[in-house]
Amino acid sequence: MSLGEIRHDWSRKNVDRLFALPFNDLVFQAQTVHRANFNANEVQVSTLCSIKTGACPEDCAYCPQSVRYDTGLEREQLMAIDAVIEEAKQAKAAGATRFCMGAAWRSPKSRDMGAVVGMVKGVKELGMETCMTLGMLDQQQAKDLADAGLDYYNHNLDTSPEYYGEVITTRTYADRLTTLDNVRDAGMNVCCGGIVGMGEEASDRVGLLLQLANMVQHPESVPINQLVRVEGTPLAQEEDLDPFDFIRTIAVARILMPKSHVRLSAGREVMNDQTQALAFFAGANSIFYGEKLLTTANPEESKDMQLFARLGIQPEKYALEQNVEQSSTEPNIAAAVSPQDSSAALFYEAAN
Numbered sequence: 001m002s003l004g005e006i007r008h009d010w011s012r013k014n015v016d017r018l019f020a021l022p023f024n025d026l027v028f029q030a031q032t033v034h035r036a037n038f039n040a041n042e043v044q045v046s047t048l049c050s051i052k053t054g055a056c057p058e059d060c061a062y063c064p065q066s067v068r069y070d071t072g073l074e075r076e077q078l079m080a081i082d083a084v085i086e087e088a089k090q091a092k093a094a095g096a097t098r099f100c101m102g103a104a105w106r107s108p109k110s111r112d113m114g115a116v117v118g119m120v121k122g123v124k125e126l127g128m129e130t131c132m133t134l135g136m137l138d139q140q141q142a143k144d145l146a147d148a149g150l151d152y153y154n155h156n157l158d159t160s161p162e163y164y165g166e167v168i169t170t171r172t173y174a175d176r177l178t179t180l181d182n183v184r185d186a187g188m189n190v191c192c193g194g195i196v197g198m199g200e201e202a203s204d205r206v207g208l209l210l211q212l213a214n215m216v217q218h219p220e221s222v223p224i225n226q227l228v229r230v231e232g233t234p235l236a237q238e239e240d241l242d243p244f245d246f247i248r249t250i251a252v253a254r255i256l257m258p259k260s261h262v263r264l265s266a267g268r269e270v271m272n273d274q275t276q277a278l279a280f281f282a283g284a285n286s287i288f289y290g291e292k293l294l295t296t297a298n299p300e301e302s303k304d305m306q307l308f309a310r311l312g313i314q315p316e317k318y319a320l321e322q323n324v325e326q327s328s329t330e331p332n333i334a335a336a337v338s339p340q341d342s343s344a345a346l347f348y349e350a351a352n
């Protein structure tokens with residue numbers, strides 16, 4: 001097999017062998033694949049805004065937004081379109097090129113689709129890429145979002161099919177795959193990954209990446225989340241994942257899906273700079289950037305940009321249609337490094 005080859009027929013034995021490689025060999029292979037497909041010193045920067053917070057009926061064991069768990073999270077109704085656009089303007093000024101909008105729903109209701117479509121159109125007018133995570137979508141909802149210009153839809157698999165039932169019981173693995181099919185059929189890019197550190201075995205991390213890498217078309221964006229333990233959720237007392245196991249997961253994801261953006265996502269607030277730098281070296285080339293990731297903490301924007309400067313990393317520019325880049329989309333690094341009033345509610349949910 002050729003290193004960096006696009007494949008959709010990975011076997012469990014193939015992936016087991018990658019995870020079993022000596023750490024230095026694995027990371028070297030991942031960096032080699034990464035350099036063959038991306039600028040190794042650029043990272044795509046996204047900001048996520050919680051447009052509707054809490055009161056989700058699902059029972060995802062990691063999620064503070066579930067109505068089933070007492071986590072102290074205050075419920076918030078769907079934001080007004082103008083308020084979302086203002087959040088997007090602030091995110092763009094701070095350096096983000098993609099604006100992601102998340103709602104704590106099992107699936108969006110018909111009465112909410114008009115507002116959601118309006119948000120997509122408004123953010124697109126700012127010259128930013130758009131992403132949403134709203135729960136399950138049927139074919140018509142996916143078409144409506146695509147027609148509005150939505151670039152990416154996030155719907156994570158969370159974990160392997162074998163371990164999935166230990167994490168959530170109110171939505172099946174097949175439900176998730178159906179939503180992903182609807183998104184792909186509507187012509188949108190897919191953002192799909194999972195969470196590690198939920199008590200799963202190493203074989204489950206293999207199983208998750210196997211599911212992603214053997215999709216008919218690889219997800220364009222693959223978020224690898226580390227569990228954020230939240231008091232009140234069933235996984236609040238879960239043991240920490242070994243950082244090297246996290247980096248291994250990033251590296252294997254990069255090798256299996258050479259042309260996908262691999263996102264260093266939830267859990268960064270407990271990672272030191274060295275761990276994050278190693279994740280970038282292993283092939284992570286996307287981050288969520290802002291005060292919060294839906295309902296959990298995230299490193300401050302200025303700290304992120306200071307780390308970028310120390311590593312010689314630049315935010316990836318957003319190329320508009322026909323590969324024409326607008327100067328207005330270039331990140332304002334000076335503003336991002338300066339102290340800011342982080343009053344904007346920029347959040348990230350570990351998965352949806």
